[in-house]
Amino acid sequence: MHLHQFAGPSGGDLVSLPFRLDDLLADWHSLRLRMIRALNADFARVEWAYLVQFLDPANLTSVYADTFGPRTTTGTPTRLHLPRPRVAVWLPSNVSLLGPLTMILLSLAGCEVWIKSGSRGSNLCQSFRDWALRELPEGHLRAWLARCVRIDSFDRHDPRNAEMAAWAEVRILFGGDEAAAALDRLAHLPETTGFYFTDKVSEAWVEPSRIDQAIATDLAKVFGVYGQAGCTSPKRVLLPNGTAADATALAGLLERAWPQVWPQRVPRHVASANVLAQQWAQAQGQTARLIGDNAAVLITAPASAVVVKAHMALYLQWGGLDEIRQTQSENLQTIGHALADPADPAWLAAFSASPAVRFVPLLRMHDFGPIWDGIDWFRGLFHVRQIKVDQR
Amino acid sequence: MSRLLDLPAYAARDDGLFLDEMNALTAHHAQWCPPFRIMLEAQSRATTAERIEDIPFTHVSLFKHVNLSSAAPGARMVRTVLSSATSGTSSRVAIDEISASLQSRSSEAILAEFIGRARRPVLVLDSVTSLRSRHEFGARIMAAMSLKPFASEMFFLLKDPGDARSLQLSQLECALKTSDALIVYGFSWILWLAWAPASLPGELRAALRQKSVAFVHSGGWKKLEDQKVDRASFDASLLASVGPGSCVVDYYGLVEQMGVIFPLCDHNARHVPRWADVIVRDSWTLEPLAEGEGQLQLLNTISHGSPCHSVLTEDMGRLLPGTCGCGRLGRRFELIGRVPKAELRGCSNV
Structure with missing residues (x-):
């Protein structure tokens, strides 16, 4: 030894x-x-x-x-x-x-x-x-x-x-x-x-002031790997204290980023499921757009919205921190952040009030390690x- | 309510009239089906399309998740048809009185082209218990009931609707005594399980060999492929048990397109009746494809109870060029099968 x-x-x-x-x-x-x-x-x-x-x-x-x-x-x-x-x-x-x-x-x-x-x-x-x-x-x-x-x-x-x-x-x-x-x-x-x-499920927090092409590219990377099938994939992207316009802006940037990050086509059944998810969301009065040759569907809605489920459907949601907490899944594992100052006590307090056990930058969401x-x-x-x- | 039904199913097409009737139906559903209207508004889609390929479609699985009923004032909903829940959830399709009548005319006109119009006993590989619900019916029993216009009498051969091997020989015996020509209907895999290996008593087997039988089946080949049964051996096995003049008709249809069915002709094509249409779409761009494989969009002018008039299916097919050796006019296609499912890996079994 x-x-x-x-x-x-x-x-x-x-x-x-x-x-x-x-x-x-x-x-x-x-x-x-x-x-x-x-x-x-x-x-x-x-x-x-x-x-x-x-x-x-x-x-x-x-x-x-x-x-x-x-x-x-x-x-x-x-x-x-x-x-x-x-x-x-x-x-x-x-x-x-x-x-x-x-x-x-x-x-x-x-x-x-x-x-x-x-x-x-x-x-x-x-x-x-x-x-x-x-x-x-x-x-x-x-x-x-x-x-x-x-x-x-x-x-x-x-x-x-x-x-x-x-x-x-x-x-x-x-x-x-x-x-x-x-x-x-x-x-x-x-x-x-x-x-x-x-x-477990995970979610991402993006402060509206941080919305830019680089953040959208990071989001495309972490979501596109597993879609909704990954416990560390963002099940939804939350824009704390944001607006519908912020969500729309982020959706536009994600649409632009997607083909660069994921140039290959998704399987045919995934593309079809995304068409379904778009229509399902739209029939509920939500705004949904297909991106990257139907590789994913982006749905914008308030944090409290009833969500439709599809493997490659990503919700971009806005709301106050209280509303975010109330709508969090109890088996939340990771919060991926893109915040101006993640160490701000307000964010740390929001993290501690959540069931999440990890609070990491967006690109570290999938990182597996000795503490899990x-x-x-x-x-x-x-x-x-x-x-x-x-x-x- | 659809002038296109006034001529035979495979007479020359009138695409102008078809587009007009489809646009009227889109407007009808936009008015009376709120989720459909909201969806069209979200897509900024007009209810009047300039071209058939511009007619908005509903994804076939949306009927599993959203109540898409077009309840116009005065419309009487007569039944809800449920698809078989292969993925765990059934589609629910509302049928109103007008659509029920049109669908009956449609399926009769189409099937008559393949099995003739003569009335004869129809033997159904299902149980009469499947008919006991007053308002909700499964796809299987509704498909069987579409043969009613051809039936002098109907016999339900299964004792248990969930058991393909629960054949009631007494029912078969009764049917055989009534006519020299019969129709036998079942889902493809049930027909195979119930009929092909049936160990019939000698006198029934001898009687069947004197009968002209039209086997009509639908429901797809998936379960038969699993059992390594191909179409040739399927047909040969069925026809070996019956008399001269018998035939096997395999048709493609879905609950979300009630009344519009696509039997396979002798030249391996599925023909589109003049009150329906088919578009093949690229799965990734949704562009219509003149050549090559894609997802089938099915359209018809006979669906008033819910927006089934234009449905993007999860079935794959391709348009066939030229004219068909069978002589039927209009568009035709090859059905390839379901959209293939690939494994999706995640980090857990969520």
């Missing part, structure tokens, strides 16, 4: 890992360089680009820094962190990058991992692992992916669910409330931990042992 020292909040945290962290990070870096030159065909271009960005050495280093503080060689350690040996991960069907991203973070702890991917749709986790195994030379990362990662695809009725739950010291689930409850009912050892990340849904799950991958090195 290799000990790594961090300047944690208590004065010093030692982390014991089955590899030298720098070696592992170097392996990821070498894979990242290969990824920049090649695309795995199972991934959408935007998914691959995000994965490359996620593997930026600074980002991976920050996982430990955010959890245990900066690396240090001085100070007196007071705690020793040992990775829990076995982690089980349940992924839902049709999931995008969560599988590969979680797997990457788990590699940093060196745990043995058993991943259940959805029984439908493509399995990006398996695809990424296979691709990495083909590309990587012998080394710590290759050995970990080959020997310590098991990926299976089966449905929720499969007996392997119970087997996984009984095997793992840490259970991580992404899915619905029902799936989380069902997993929690499965027999598991005492003193094991479960992190259940259930369905307000849960410090990466820290939870470790057992903690107390150290007292004084003589008495």
Whole structure:
């Protein structure tokens, strides 16, 4: 085992890992360089680009820094962190990058991992692992992916669910409330931990004074990746204390930005669903416009409006902060902001009054990390042992 | 109420009259269907179109989400027809008395071109219980009832409407005794499940071989494709059980276009009756396409109860050029299937 020292909040945290962290990070870096030159065909271009960005050495280093503080060689350690040996991960069907991203973070702890991917749709986790195994030379990362990662695809009725739950010291689930409850009912050892990340929605706040082409481009980027299918996608864009004219202005800028950000056509059924969403909104008296060859539909309405649902329908809504709070979803996860001064106490108070657990710039909305849904799950991958090195 | 119905379904078209009648219908729905009016206003669309392709359309799935009933004063709504809820929600289409009459005339005129006008027993692969609701009817039973003008008598062959294998042989036996010619109607997959593998007693099988049977089916091939059944084996299997002069007629229709159906002719084309039209649209620009595949927009002059007179479907097709070997006039198209659904990935199962 290799000990790594961090300047944690208590004065010093030692982390014991089955590899030298720098070696592992170097392996990821070498894979990242290969990824920049090649695309795995199972991934959408935007998914691959995000994965490359996620593997930026600074980002991976920050996982430990955010959890245990900066690396240090001085100070007196007071705690020793040992990775829990076995982690089980349940992924839902049709999931995008969560599988590969979680797997990457788990590699940093060196745990043995058993991943259940959805029984439908493509399995990006398996695809990424296979691709990495083909590309990587012998080394710590290759050995970990080959020997310590098991990926299976089966449905929720499969007996392997119970087997996984009984095997793992840490259970991580992404899915619905029902799936989380069902997993929690499965027999598991005492003193094991479960992190259940259930369905969430997000929204964006754009201060009317910040509306410009750059903000519209950012919005097009964060919404266009997943549309309404992403828990970190803005389900709606709110213009605090704004007006219908502000929403119309933003819609115009988004329409202009869209073809630059998303030049490719959406699947035919998505285009058709957007035509439906436009008519549905219009039939309710709302203003709706199709943009980017029917790639998305922008609907402008007050914050309290009854909304129509479509995968690529984005509401641009105006209202006071009270009205915004009253209409927020109780499972709100992220508020992406484009505010003149996000640190203004009024905004922070509005954030604290909301159910949201993240308040981040627009372009950081999709960033996955060691703290998720307000849960410090990466820290939870470790057992903690107390150290007292004084003589008495 | 539609002069276009005064001539046979596939007589020469009169597009000028068609446009006039369509514009009148658009104005009618704009006046009496508030959501439709609000929608047109939002699109800054005039109710009078200069060209057929400029006639505003309603997306077919809007009938699942919005009450689109055109309740003009004095109009009597006679029923609501529900589509099969393949996506979990049914379309609800209001039918008024005038439309019901026109739709009946329309479907009779179209089907007569394929199965003749003679009255004969109609055997329906559905249960009589499907008719028990007074005001709301499913698409399947309404399709069956469109054959009423051809029926000397109707027999409902299924005991349980939800079970294609609950064939009531006693009903079949009664029907076989009444005529040498029959019509058998069912949704395509039900006809296949109920009829093709039916293990009939020897005397019934022998009796059927003496009958001339027109099998009429609709509802699409999706479930049959899942079972790897193609059209040739479907037709051959049905015709093997019956006598000379029998035929199989597959028609395309939807609840949002009640009364206007598109049977497949012997030259694999679906012909458009003169009181209807079809436009193929590019899904991404909504421009009409003279060539190539796109989404079908279906139009008709016989829908007064709700704005079904112009509907953008989620079915794919393409216009066929030239004239048809079957001799029918007017536009015709090839139905390709449903708009394909691609997987949408998200970060969770929302």
